[in-house]
Amino acid sequence: MSSDPFKKVDKFGIQLLVAFVLSIGVIILSNTAFGQQWVQKPVQCGDLDDVIALQETEGLEPLLAAKGHARVDNSMVGDLGYLFYYNADNQYWTMIEIFREDYACVIGQGDALTFTP
Numbered sequence: 001m002s003s004d005p006f007k008k009v010d011k012f013g014i015q016l017l018v019a020f021v022l023s024i025g026v027i028i029l030s031n032t033a034f035g036q037q038w039v040q041k042p043v044q045c046g047d048l049d050d051v052i053a054l055q056e057t058e059g060l061e062p063l064l065a066a067k068g069h070a071r072v073d074n075s076m077v078g079d080l081g082y083l084f085y086y087n088a089d090n091q092y093w094t095m096i097e098i099f100r101e102d103y104a105c106v107i108g109q110g111d112a113l114t115f116t117p
Contacts (some may be wrong), residue, residue, distance in 0.1 A: 045105035048098060052083075055094055060085035063093075070097065086113065 045051075055062075063086040069078045081098035095108040 043105045043107050045099070045103065048104040051096055051104040051106065055085040055096070058087070058092070058109050059089070060087045060094055061094065 010088055032034045062083055064084045065081040066084075068080055069076050070080050071077075071082065083096040083098065085094045085096065085106075087093070090115050092111050093109065093113050094106055096104050098104045
């Protein structure tokens with residue numbers, strides 16, 4: 001008798017084994033490559049005065065101001081200002097992040113807003 005353990009495995013069995021191992025490898029690699037990644041998105045930034053003037057020319061009024069934090073290159077940056085402008089007539093809104101004392105970025109805009117209790 002031969003001591004080769006794969007002698008009794010036919011061609012179909014080997015193909016199934018190879019397909020199974022490759023499938024597990026793809027699953028592991030996809031979870032490693034795509035899981036828990038931060039992505040960057042485009043934002044528009046400029047002088048704080050210009051960003052605020054643009055909101056006012058579009059009929060938006062400040063609804064709230066907040067102080068918060070943001071993640072930049074896997075570290076937290078604190079004491080950032082956030083402004084939320086809103087137009088009640090057309091429900092258009094803009095969220096602004098004040099990154100420096102004189103520099104701001106529009107981080108989100110939309111045309112629908114729902115206040116929930």
